[in-house]
Amino acid sequence: MGKRVAIVGYKQTKHSFDNLVSRERMVYELVKSLYSDIGITKDAIDTFILASNDFTDGRTISEVYIVPRIGAYMKDESKVESDGLNAALYAYMRIQSGLYDTALAIGFSMSGSEFRAPMINSYVMDPAYERPRGLINFHSIAALQARVYMEKYGFKERDLAKLTVKDLKNANNNPYAARREQKPTVDSVLGSRPLYAPLHEAHVSAYADGAAAVVLASEEAAKRITDKPLWITGVGHSMDTYYLGDRDLLRMDSLRSAGEQAYRMAGIKSPKREIDLAELHTNFASEEPVFAEALGLFKEGSGKEVVANGDSNVDGKMPVNPSGGPLGANPINAAGLIRLVDVCAQLNGEAGKNQVKGAKTGLAHGQDGPGAQQNVVFIVRREK
Amino acid sequence: MPGETIKSMVPITFLYRNRVGQALETYIDGLKDKKILGIKCPACDKVYVPPRTVCGCCHKKLDTYVEVEQQGTLENFTVAHVTIEGGEIKDAEPYVIGMIKLKGADSLLSAVVKGVAVDKVKTGIRVKAVWKEETQGSYSDLAYFEPA
Numbered sequence: 001m002g003k004r005v006a007i008v009g010y011k012q013t014k015h016s017f018d019n020l021v022s023r024e025r026m027v028y029e030l031v032k033s034l035y036s037d038i039g040i041t042k043d044a045i046d047t048f049i050l051a052s053n054d055f056t057d058g059r060t061i062s063e064v065y066i067v068p069r070i071g072a073y074m075k076d077e078s079k080v081e082s083d084g085l086n087a088a089l090y091a092y093m094r095i096q097s098g099l100y101d102t103a104l105a106i107g108f109s110m111s112g113s114e115f116r117a118p119m120i121n122s123y124v125m126d127p128a129y130e131r132p133r134g135l136i137n138f139h140s141i142a143a144l145q146a147r148v149y150m151e152k153y154g155f156k157e158r159d160l161a162k163l164t165v166k167d168l169k170n171a172n173n174n175p176y177a178a179r180r181e182q183k184p185t186v187d188s189v190l191g192s193r194p195l196y197a198p199l200h201e202a203h204v205s206a207y208a209d210g211a212a213a214v215v216l217a218s219e220e221a222a223k224r225i226t227d228k229p230l231w232i233t234g235v236g237h238s239m240d241t242y243y244l245g246d247r248d249l250l251r252m253d254s255l256r257s258a259g260e261q262a263y264r265m266a267g268i269k270s271p272k273r274e275i276d277l278a279e280l281h282t283n284f285a286s287e288e289p290v291f292a293e294a295l296g297l298f299k300e301g302s303g304k305e306v307v308a309n310g311d312s313n314v315d316g317k318m319p320v321n322p323s324g325g326p327l328g329a330n331p332i333n334a335a336g337l338i339r340l341v342d343v344c345a346q347l348n349g350e351a352g353k354n355q356v357k358g359a360k361t362g363l364a365h366g367q368d369g370p371g372a373q374q375n376v377v378f379i380v381r382r383e384k
Numbered sequence: 385m386p387g388e389t390i391k392s393m394v395p396i397t398f399l400y401r402n403r404v405g406q407a408l409e410t411y412i413d414g415l416k417d418k419k420i421l422g423i424k425c426p427a428c429d430k431v432y433v434p435p436r437t438v439c440g441c442c443h444k445k446l447d448t449y450v451e452v453e454q455q456g457t458l459e460n461f462t463v464a465h466v467t468i469e470g471g472e473i474k475d476a477e478p479y480v481i482g483m484i485k486l487k488g489a490d491s492l493l494s495a496v497v498k499g500v501a502v503d504k505v506k507t508g509i510r511v512k513a514v515w516k517e518e519t520q521g522s523y524s525d526l527a528y529f530e531p532a
Binding site for chain 1: 389390391393396400402403404405408432433434436440441460461462463464465466467468469470471472473475481483491492493494495496507523
């Protein structure tokens with residue numbers, strides 16, 4: 001077991017489909033206000049990890065434009081071309097190394113206003129085979145996965161629609177979410193544009209402009225910065241094969257493995273009992289039961305029951321995406337880090353109408369790649 | 385305040401070409417002869433279609449090409465109501481995208497399935513490859529699959 005690492009600051013933007021500012025200014029304002037919230041300046045940060053992507057930024061070595069905005073001038077800085085929870089993972093590891101006491105992790109993109117998200121998603125597909133053939137993309141993979149789950153476990157389209165309504169209602173109560181659907185209902189979900197059956201437009205996450213950032217610190221540094229640190233008690237990371245045709249879309253082996261690593265590190269024996277809420281990086285509503293079950297939060301194949309009983313609601317046995325999750329806002333590169341920020345807000349009792357009562361231990365999940373090929377899991381705990 | 389919000393945007397475009405590797409070149413050459421080629425891992429004996437040069441699971445270099453059968457089972461599918469091109473989602477006449485396990489292969493191959501009504505399609509049906517009459521050495525030589 002390594003050192004203790006705390007989250008001493010966290011913040012997200014108010015996400016929107018068009019935030020009418022540049023990426024650089026969005027990031028600058030977020031980081032400045034985060035530092036100000038926790039009473040530090042850039043001088044207090046030893047190392048900086050960004051999550052962005054040359055494709056989403058439309059330029060190469062894209063972090064060079066961001067470095068001055070986050071206060072990394074003349075400092076140690078690196079970029080991960082993946083979801084933001086990876087940036088938090090790298091920051092955690094850097095502090096574990098003993099070389100650094102504090103780190104900023106930030107993820108951002110303008111996936112609402114500057115490009116079409118499905119285009120960026122299609123750039124992830126194998127350029128030599130799947131991409132030119134045009135059949136297999138993030139949407140159609142999610143549909144294939146949803147269909148298998150539904151067929152195997154008798155999960156009906158209405159069950160999936162009901163789960164979607166749960167997330168959309170949570171998003172309506174989340175001041176940071178981009179999507180606001182007036183009175184979402186099972187019928188409005190099922191009546192939305194059909195994409196790849198069983199998926200409709202309403203099941204798809206809200207690709208938006210946005211950013212999220214966290215400040216991590218060693219135990220000694222955390223004591224200097226805050227009197228209510230949140231502790232990272234477990235992390236896990238796993239990468240599945242790229243090839244869709246080799247994967248078991250239901251088992252989600254890489255997510256399962258990331259979850260098991262994190263539970264082992266955190267000493268969690270029964271995730272169902274010991275975790276109070278989970279924020280999952282779902283690009284599609286249909287991923288929610290599959291991911292939650294792979295993480296052992298619910299019994300395998302219990303989606304129908306969970307929806308019927310409201311077990312994953314804010315006031316349920318195991319609240320999942322009380323923020324509304326990416327269905328409310330999914331800025332590519334930031335979505336997984338937003339999950340971590342939302343978990344922190346829950347643990348500190350700041351989640352407003354979506355607050356899970358007495359939340360003490362939370363799980364944040366980030367993913368990247370087609371069909372959640374790569375997965376990161378964080379377990380965060382409040383001490384008192 | 386000036387610049388409080390910004391409405392101006394300038395376009396960015398990229399153009400790329402991608403050279404396929406040895407395994408896909410061999411696969412494409414096979415399609416020209418109306419053959420479906422896979423590649424076998426000497427360690428785990430799995431046959432991957434289309435072929436690739438490394439088995440990720442065993443970390444072995446692969447070079448044993450094998451021809452697989454042109455018939456197989458529909459393992460999974462989605463009825464597509466759209467196409468996505470350049471990130472644009474466009475409505476389309478419903479069509480079936482299938483994941484097919486060819487006899488002799490261990491991985492699933494994605495392909496369009498025709499000849500079965502979109503509301504009748506189900507997993508487990510036997511399907512066979514349909515070729516373009518004149519093949520030219522491209523992925524589209526293997527036109528689609530239909531019930532066997």
